[in-house]
Amino acid sequence: MKYETIIIGGGLSGLLSGIALARAGRKVAIISAGQSALHFSSGSFELIDSEDNPLAAIAQMPSTHPYQTIGLDAVKRYAEAVPALFAEAGVEVSGSVEKNHYRITPIGMAKSAWLTLGDYATLDNATTLPWRKVAIVNFDGYLDFYPKFLDNFFAKRGVDTVHHTLTLAEFEHLRESATEMRATNIARIMTGDLLSKIATELRGRIGDAEVVFMPAVFGMFDAEAVSALRSQVRVPLYFIPTMPASVPGVRTQIQLKNYFQKLGGVYLLGDNVCGGEIRDNKLISVRTANHGDMEFHADNFILASGSFFSHGLIASQEHIYEPIFGLDIVADQARSEWYNQDLYAHQPYMGYGVVTDERLRCRLAGKTVENLYAAGSVLANQNPIAEGTGGGVAITTALFVADQIINA
Amino acid sequence: MSYQKSNISSNNFEQCIKCTICTVYCPVTAVNPEYPGPKQAGPDGERYRLKKPLFYDEALKYCLNCKRCEVACPSNVKIGDIIQLARIKHSKLRPGLRERILANTDFMGTLASTFAPVVNTTVKLKPVKKLMDWTLKIDSHRTFPKYASQRFTTWFKRHAEKSQAALPNQVTYFHGCYANYNYPQLGKDLVKILNAVGYGVQLMEKERCCGVAKISNNLIKQATRDAKRNLEEIRHSVAQQREVIATSTTCTFTIRDEYHHILGLENGDVREQVNLATRFLYRLVDEGKIKLAFRDDFRMKAAYHTPCHMEKLGWSIYSTSLMRMIPGLELLMLDSLCCGIAGTYGFKRENYKYSQAIGAPLFKQIADFGVDVVACDCETCKWQIEMSTGVKVENPISILAQALDVERTKALNNIK
Numbered sequence: 065m066k067y068e069t070i071i072i073g074g075g076l077s078g079l080l081s082g083i084a085l086a087r088a089g090r091k092v093a094i095i096s097a098g099q100s101a102l103h104f105s106s107g108s109f110e111l112i113d114s115e116d117n118p119l120a121a122i123a124q125m126p127s128t129h130p131y132q133t134i135g136l137d138a139v140k141r142y143a144e145a146v147p148a149l150f151a152e153a154g155v156e157v158s159g160s161v162e163k164n165h166y167r168i169t170p171i172g173m174a175k176s177a178w179l180t181l182g183d184y185a186t187l188d189n190a191t192t193l194p195w196r197k198v199a200i201v202n203f204d205g206y207l208d209f210y211p212k213f214l215d216n217f218f219a220k221r222g223v224d225t226v227h228h229t230l231t232l233a234e235f236e237h238l239r240e241s242a243t244e245m246r247a248t249n250i251a252r253i254m255t256g257d258l259l260s261k262i263a264t265e266l267r268g269r270i271g272d273a274e275v276v277f278m279p280a281v282f283g284m285f286d287a288e289a290v291s292a293l294r295s296q297v298r299v300p301l302y303f304i305p306t307m308p309a310s311v312p313g314v315r316t317q318i319q320l321k322n323y324f325q326k327l328g329g330v331y332l333l334g335d336n337v338c339g340g341e342i343r344d345n346k347l348i349s350v351r352t353a354n355h356g357d358m359e360f361h362a363d364n365f366i367l368a369s370g371s372f373f374s375h376g377l378i379a380s381q382e383h384i385y386e387p388i389f390g391l392d393i394v395a396d397q398a399r400s401e402w403y404n405q406d407l408y409a410h411q412p413y414m415g416y417g418v419v420t421d422e423r424l425r426c427r428l429a430g431k432t433v434e435n436l437y438a439a440g441s442v443l444a445n446q447n448p449i450a451e452g453t454g455g456g457v458a459i460t461t462a463l464f465v466a467d468q469i470i471n472a
Numbered sequence: 473m474s475y476q477k478s479n480i481s482s483n484n485f486e487q488c489i490k491c492t493i494c495t496v497y498c499p500v501t502a503v504n505p506e507y508p509g510p511k512q513a514g515p516d517g518e519r520y521r522l523k524k525p526l527f528y529d530e531a532l533k534y535c536l537n538c539k540r541c542e543v544a545c546p547s548n549v550k551i552g553d554i555i556q557l558a559r560i561k562h563s564k565l566r567p568g569l570r571e572r573i574l575a576n577t578d579f580m581g582t583l584a585s586t587f588a589p590v591v592n593t594t595v596k597l598k599p600v601k602k603l604m605d606w607t608l609k610i611d612s613h614r615t616f617p618k619y620a621s622q623r624f625t626t627w628f629k630r631h632a633e634k635s636q637a638a639l640p641n642q643v644t645y646f647h648g649c650y651a652n653y654n655y656p657q658l659g660k661d662l663v664k665i666l667n668a669v670g671y672g673v674q675l676m677e678k679e680r681c682c683g684v685a686k687i688s689n690n691l692i693k694q695a696t697r698d699a700k701r702n703l704e705e706i707r708h709s710v711a712q713q714r715e716v717i718a719t720s721t722t723c724t725f726t727i728r729d730e731y732h733h734i735l736g737l738e739n740g741d742v743r744e745q746v747n748l749a750t751r752f753l754y755r756l757v758d759e760g761k762i763k764l765a766f767r768d769d770f771r772m773k774a775a776y777h778t779p780c781h782m783e784k785l786g787w788s789i790y791s792t793s794l795m796r797m798i799p800g801l802e803l804l805m806l807d808s809l810c811c812g813i814a815g816t817y818g819f820k821r822e823n824y825k826y827s828q829a830i831g832a833p834l835f836k837q838i839a840d841f842g843v844d845v846v847a848c849d850c851e852t853c854k855w856q857i858e859m860s861t862g863v864k865v866e867n868p869i870s871i872l873a874q875a876l877d878v879e880r881t882k883a884l885n886n887i888k
Contacts, residue, residue: 065758065789098546099493240505243512248496309496325805334543335786354786356744358755374546 066361067093067330069469070350072337072388073368073376075100076455077440077462079320081366083149084466086327093330093360095337095352101373102320105313106305107184107280108167108177109157109459111143113452118164118178128445130457133422134464142463143456147179149463153323154286155316156182166190168277170210170305172217178456183280183290183312185302197224199273201266204231205239208247208307209279228269234258247306248314251284259289263296275300280311285318337388340365342428347389347436364469367391367418367426367438368462376442377416384416386442392419392427394444410450417444423468424461437465483550483557483733488515494541494551499810500534503829507534510541513558514551521558528562534826535559536814537688538780553733560692560734567690570608574816575689578681581619581653588621611824615859617654617851624656628675632663639672639887643752644709646702646718646727649681650851658719661873662749668881669753669762674714676705682723685816687734699731703739710745717752719869721849722815724748725781749869750791750849757797764872765880770800774871775843777834777857778808779850791849791868798875804841809834813856828860835860847871 069085071078074096085092112131114121119140122131131139143161150157159165159179166174166187174190187193198218200211211227218225234253238245259282270276280303283289294301303312321331332354340350341359349359369376369388377395378387379402384395395416396402402413418438419427426436440458441448448454494510495501501509508517513532520527532555541551573580584591594600595616605612624647636642643666651659663673680702686695706716706727718724727746731737756762776795778788788808795803812830817823838846838861846857846865854865882888 097548099497099544100546103493103496104491237505241508244495244501244505244509246492246495249501252502309492314496330789332786332789334784336548352786358751375548 065093065355065358067091068362069093069364069366070095070360070362071366071368072350073097073100073366073370073374073440073442074321074331074333075102075317075368075370075374075440076320076458078366078368079317079324080146080149080459080462081368081439081466082324082329083153083320083327084463085469086324086329088466088470090470091328093332093362094324095332095335095350095360097336097369097375098334100317101370102313102317103310104308105310105316106167106169107181107310107312107316108175109159109179109455110176110452111139111161111164111178111456113176114164115176118161125451126445130424130443130446130461131453133420133424134461138464139456139460142460143178145463146459150179154319156287158182158186168214168217168304170213170307172213172215174217176452181312181316182287183282183303184305185275185277185300191221193218193221193223195223195274197226197273199226199228199270199276201228201230201269201276201278203235203250203279203281204229205235205242205245206250206279206281207242207245209304214277214304226271226273230262230265232258232261234261246309247279247281247311248284248309250281251289251311254282254289259293260296263293266297266301270297270299273299275302277302277304279304279306281306282311284311284314287315337369340389342389342433345431346434350388364435364437364472366465366469367436367442368440369442371417371441372413374441379413384413386418389426389428389433389436391433392430393417394419410447414447414449415445417442417446419444424465437468439465483554484548485515485518485550485554487547488549489547490516491546493544493546497540497544499538499540499812499830500536500826504534504826506531508532510535510551510555514541514554515549518554518558521562525562528558530563530565532559533563533565534823536780536810536817538810538814539784540780540810543783550733556687556734560690563690565690570610570820571689571691573608574610574819575685575691575694576681577649577653577685581649584619585621585623585653588619592618605821609821610819611821613824614819615855617650617855619653620656622656624652624659625675627656627660628663628673632673635667636672636674639667640670642672642674642712642714644706644714644716645673645675646679646682646716646723646746647675648718648720648723648851651719654851658867658870661867661870662719664873664878665753665869665876668876668878668887669756669764669885670887674709676702676709679705682720682726683735684722684726684730687726687730688815688817692735696735696737699727699735699737702727703731703737703742706742706746710742715752716742716746717749718746719749719849719867720851721748721779721782721785721787722852725785729784748785748787748790748849750794751787753872754790754794757794763881763884764797765877765884766798766800766875767877768800770798770875772800772845772871772875773802773804773843774845774847774866775804775806775838775841776868777806777811777838777846777848777853777865779848779853780810780814782849783808791847795847795868795871798872800875801871803847804843806834806837806841806846809837811853811856811860813852815852818852818856827856831856831860838863845871
């Protein structure tokens, strides 16, 4: 089978580079080994965790960081472009590269973010809130949402809270299986009449609360349930992330995938790329578990296979490696160097990943593979958690490599 | 020193990180709270069952074996296989008369096709349906598949067999129970296409049911006997340089994967030579070995439905790519969702309402699309979709055969 570009990995990076290429009229296929980490997404994307101008903070990062590799101008350009691209796919976000906002986490913290899905409240600063009284509403029997943490969050900031628990006949069915009463199962029944019923309950109960917070269990396939419920409640209604799987995260994955397919992209789920043929420093084709000897040929390839979680990198007892091509990586040899005993200290393994040239092309045995690009968390020399750069690197490097291919 | 290699189970169950993504995509969990869900039924439960078999939960019978959990799993855990193997190992439920009737598709097919007009009329009668519901717990809402009065194999012997050997290339067709007993036209359509591109069709000397219905009804001994017999036939065919192709996704999937994963039979020597007909044809076109020409007057608006086992095989791209070669065909893609029937599952009274609830989003999308035909490579999906939506369902091979310009195709491939 022949495509212009084949992308290995169907998460945020793979989908965004796929969308950018398909928009430019390219024939693209994405091969994804199972569902992506977007299913655990809080619903916010970080560029960099910084109080000040995020771009100024990025300028201060080490020269090996992926942001520095693609350059500050590219980071700014792609970061500014992505909200419109998301909107085309139906993914609504707010936020700006000029200044971070704050979001409320499930355990009642204020965390900085660059872009946040329309489901959630965004705060200008971490300490003062624009409300005096808020209502926190949960569903009877739903265990993956913790109102006490939120109480604490609001109390610390001098805001009063009132709690309501809705008991609905429609939940009886779900409650029969307590362990499976999860956000995504609840989201499936949140349509039409039930939404109106919840809105009626809310209208009757919220009193003088200025805003309502509920668990994010609305709108798995599109955001229709969110807007339908909001339109029926007179005060602003915001959601708080639940335990995974994340309903807004699943929705984002589905919307991006649907948009990619609408643009003519081919999305192959549940298949593993096992290897490829490299000749004269070019990747000719890749083989997959499902397609056996039917190889996939392409002019260009993008490795967006993720980090350890998605098996883009593998740690065995003895060594760390990139499993598909055995690409050159940054990683310490000795296992004892991989991690720090203190959980909160710098963890070296977080910075491991594939080595690239300045155009994000991968290297094999010291030589650049001319048509194999890498994007997202498989790239070396980043630390998504400590730096707060996970979403930003995934998005900007994905759009960068797509442009490398389009403009080549 | 490699602890990890010696530690890894064949089903990768220790790789489960409890992320619950499988549960998100499980069609049963979405509608039936009695089912513990793939994570609990699969890797979670397995840890307990390894300690003590008494932790086995009979609610695992609600698993459809659709394998959508495996397709979704980011950690490559064979969740569906873990559940099926646990059922086989631990279930105390013994298959009754109903299970034996539903599972013995080839025996019932032989019987029913012999008396086809009588059987087809009888099973449509309300009192008969009520009786079957009452005595056998086969749901009375279910429409039974029609049986053909002339089997595919009979037609083949009378009308096609002689002319096959003259063609330059040869394949073996595993027709399965459905093409043989219920819908011989599918087999005829395949023969028509293959002959036009220079491939002669051979049948197995004694083809047995692939065994999928026996596996799901816990008739493992019989399934293994059939599987062994089929593997012998496949090896014989491969030794004659003939690839084995099938028109049913489930037969293909069962022979390639379930024989080894579930029945524990060694099939690695011939697995790659067992292929789905659309993949076989696509490859020949892709490699430039054959050419297809289509009729100018063919017009159809179809929507493609991805059967669960097709999703697991990952091969829908072959069927859709082939159909997209037909100039007069407008092809839409339905979301890849389970139709709910899962072979014999949806025939059982206790499953009927869940079966229909699982399929509801798919049925709605089919109605919204307003197409002439739903294209789909699975026979039981066909029964379910036709019964539930009233829209006709055709195998892509049948659509190709209808659209094919036989004379021009023969000329392009230098076949007389």
